[in-house]
Amino acid sequence: MMPEGRTPPVPSASPELDPESFRQAGRALIDWIADYFAHPEAVSVFPKANPGELADKLPACPPVHPSPQSEILADFERVVFPHLVHWSHPGFMAYFAAGGSAPGVLADALAAAVNNVGLLWKSSPALAELEGRTLEWLAEAAGLPEDWFGMIHDTASTATLHAMIAARERAAAAAADAGSYLDLNRLATYTSEQAHSSVEKAMAALGHGRRRCRKVPCDGRYAMRPDALDRAITADRNAGLTPIAVTATIGTTASTAVDPVPAIADIAASHGLWLHIDAAYAGAAAILPEMRHHFEGCELADSFVVNPHKWLFVQMDCSVLYTADPRWLRSAFSLVPEYLTSQEHSRAINYMECAIPLGRRFRALKLWYVLRSFGIEGISSVLREHIRLARLLAGWIQDSKEFELAAPVEFALVCLRYRPGGCDGVRADAASRALLEAVNATGQFFLSHAELRGRYAIRVSIGNIRTGEAHVRRLWELLNSLAGHTATDPLSGRP
Numbered sequence: 001m002m003p004e005g006r007t008p009p010v011p012s013a014s015p016e017l018d019p020e021s022f023r024q025a026g027r028a029l030i031d032w033i034a035d036y037f038a039h040p041e042a043v044s045v046f047p048k049a050n051p052g053e054l055a056d057k058l059p060a061c062p063p064v065h066p067s068p069q070s071e072i073l074a075d076f077e078r079v080v081f082p083h084l085v086h087w088s089h090p091g092f093m094a095y096f097a098a099g100g101s102a103p104g105v106l107a108d109a110l111a112a113a114v115n116n117v118g119l120l121w122k123s124s125p126a127l128a129e130l131e132g133r134t135l136e137w138l139a140e141a142a143g144l145p146e147d148w149f150g151m152i153h154d155t156a157s158t159a160t161l162h163a164m165i166a167a168r169e170r171a172a173a174a175a176a177d178a179g180s181y182l183d184l185n186r187l188a189t190y191t192s193e194q195a196h197s198s199v200e201k202a203m204a205a206l207g208h209g210r211r212r213c214r215k216v217p218c219d220g221r222y223a224m225r226p227d228a229l230d231r232a233i234t235a236d237r238n239a240g241l242t243p244i245a246v247t248a249t250i251g252t253t254a255s256t257a258v259d260p261v262p263a264i265a266d267i268a269a270s271h272g273l274w275l276h277i278d279a280a281y282a283g284a285a286a287i288l289p290e291m292r293h294h295f296e297g298c299e300l301a302d303s304f305v306v307n308p309h310k311w312l313f314v315q316m317d318c319s320v321l322y323t324a325d326p327r328w329l330r331s332a333f334s335l336v337p338e339y340l341t342s343q344e345h346s347r348a349i350n351y352m353e354c355a356i357p358l359g360r361r362f363r364a365l366k367l368w369y370v371l372r373s374f375g376i377e378g379i380s381s382v383l384r385e386h387i388r389l390a391r392l393l394a395g396w397i398q399d400s401k402e403f404e405l406a407a408p409v410e411f412a413l414v415c416l417r418y419r420p421g422g423c424d425g426v427r428a429d430a431a432s433r434a435l436l437e438a439v440n441a442t443g444q445f446f447l448s449h450a451e452l453r454g455r456y457a458i459r460v461s462i463g464n465i466r467t468g469e470a471h472v473r474r475l476w477e478l479l480n481s482l483a484g485h486t487a488t489d490p491l492s493g494r495p
């Protein structure tokens with residue numbers, strides 16, 4: 001028995017930080033991040049790292065004893081930091097940007113702190129309702145049908161997989177209504193030869209075979225040819241296959257080409273196919289009225305994916321899947337174990353009934369935070385600037401003798417080829433590749449490449465919230481100055 005008036009010591013085996021230590025460590029971390037954001041160009045955008053180098057610096061055994069927070073942050077700086085690719089560097093122009101924003105960092109910290117897990121509405125009303133409302137805002141801002149059902153996934157690959165499952169579910173129901181059944185070994189889907197690999201991967205993951213994702217040929221602008229789509233569907237039907245879905249892309253990965261959605265929607269409707277739209281990158285541009293023409297016909301889609309983590313300055317990962325009729329997702333995924341049964345309410349959405357994962361992170365918080373922080377107005381002005389910069393660069397390329405545009409500039413991606421002395425074919429491929437490597441080696445920019453009609457193209461993807469005209473001008477100067485130095489004949493090695 002403890003003597004009266006004495007508080008028993010708290011025998012705590014927990015290694016958790018006490019509130020004061022947390023406050024101190026947190027302040028140090030925020031200071032670190034603020035400095036990082038204040039001097040984004042103090043570091044090389046791409047590390048000089050070799051595979052295995054970081055792994056070799058780390059101990060082979062897990063830490064046994066607790067380490068002080070200050071030591072962990074110092075080790076992060078010393079050991080991990082030199083191996084980072086700086087996605088939030090203004091010279092990051094590879095792939096598609098996913099640099100996020102400062103409010104996104106705050107939101108992610110808050111989401112981690114409250115750590116709500118969205119299983120069903122009851123497990124976090126905040127998560128469920130914030131997700132519903134922010135996705136309604138996004139649909140409204142992008143001119144998409146306001147009655148579409150939206151749901152946040154980790155990536156567009158997952159979202160597209162869910163769209164294909166919904167398509168299959170609807171086709172199975174139609175077959176059942178006709179007194180038949182869906183032969184899973186005979187399904188086919190369609191997309192363009194320029195579509196992202198995630199569309200094909202969905203068919204592989206579902207066990208229907210990658211080859212059954214038909215790659216429809218494109219026109220001179222890298223957009224799907226509707227006549228070829230119609231012929232492919234008809235040929236498959238005649239061969240006894242069951243076409244179930246078409247995926248059109250608005251903003252392809254290689255060159256941001258835009259498939260002709262109205263014509264594709266007509267074909268999909270005439271064959272009774274699900275129409276999915278992959279606007280993972282370009283969907284953000286739908287908030288700009290002057291870019292809406294690219295999204296004509298989207299209201300006819302059955303599903304639509306856009307990644308706020310690409311060009312809406314939300315931290316990775318945040319991919320939104322909209323669907324016109326969530327019944328098919330529910331029909332595929334509504335399997336509620338007894339311990340998760342709850343009272344039904346029309347306003348209480350249980351997202352677990354519409355997707356593979358049960359537990360979900362509070363991703364809506366960062367979307368809400370970024371939309372609140374910048375407003376549609378603030379986001380629009382950055383997108384407009386990126387598009388202006390891409391057109392500026394494209395103009396310089398068109399006026400130059402040694403460079404050429406490799407694809408039309410639809411959004412904020414510029415694909416170019418370097419053709420010293422007017423060379424073409426494999427010589428221009430090799431010259432462009434050498435130039436890209438030389439630019440990346442400076443550490444000031446990180447560019448990636450694409451293959452367009454079998455030829456190598458340098459991709460300049462402008463999408464970072466910190467990228468401005470000065471960066472694009474510097475890149476153009478660098479491309480020109482390095483061009484002189486890399487202009488040996490790549491095949492003979494002679495200047």
Ligand SMILES: Cc1ncc(COP(=O)(O)O)c(C=O)c1O
Pocket residue numbers: 096154155156157158196198249251252253278279280281307319
């Ligand atoms: C058009 C398009 N669709 C899908 C994806 C896949 O995105 P995620 O990494 O979110 O799966 C990408 C990736 O860049 C893309 O460009």
